Amino acid sequence: ASIAGMLPATNPPYNVTKFGVVALSEGLRAELEPRGIGVSVLCPGFIRTKIMESARNVPDRFAGARDTTGEDADMSDSEFAEMAREAIAHGIDPLYVGELVREGIEGNWPYIFTDTEFEPAIMERFANVKAGFDLIRDRIPRH
Numbered sequence: 001a002s003i004a005g006m007l008p009a010t011n012p013p014y015n016v017t018k019f020g021v022v023a024l025s026e027g028l029r030a031e032l033e034p035r036g037i038g039v040s041v042l043c044p045g046f047i048r049t050k051i052m053e054s055a056r057n058v059p060d061r062f063a064g065a066r067d068t069t070g071e072d073a074d075m076s077d078s079e080f081a082e083m084a085r086e087a088i089a090h091g092i093d094p095l096y097v098g099e100l101v102r103e104g105i106e107g108n109w110p111y112i113f114t115d116t117e118f119e120p121a122i123m124e125r126f127a128n129v130k131a132g133f134d135l136i137r138d139r140i141p142r143h
Contacts, residue, residue, distance in 0.1 A: 019056035045115040046091035
């Protein structure tokens with residue numbers, strides 16, 4: 001699902017898709033739990049993969065439709081793309097992630113995080129949500 005589904009919106013279209021996976025997984029977890037079926041959300045950080053070379057996997061019928069990794073790509077020379085390449089190059093070992101995912105599934109963890117890099121941003125988001133409740137706590141009409 002990516003941790004982006006839980007971070008403050010820095011890239012809204014991307015984050016919406018990731019948050020959708022998180023929301024779907026949370027809903028399915030609650031719905032399937034009575035049947036003994038667990039659902040875990042994998043929220044990975046940067047993992048040492050070849051994701052930035054993913055254009056090699058484009059089916060022939062889409063070849064040439066959009067160059068996502070070459071010199072003409074929208075983000076290939078951008079600061080964000082370079083940061084992502086660097087973070088991925090120094091990312092977490094995929095074998096460790098696989099072991100963690102197995103442990104998370106076997107333990108029925110609701111969320112499987114691969115590291116704590118984004119924890120401060122998540123805690124900031126939760127603090128902002130809590131602050132919204134705090135603003136109305138004393139205003140709620142009591143019957």
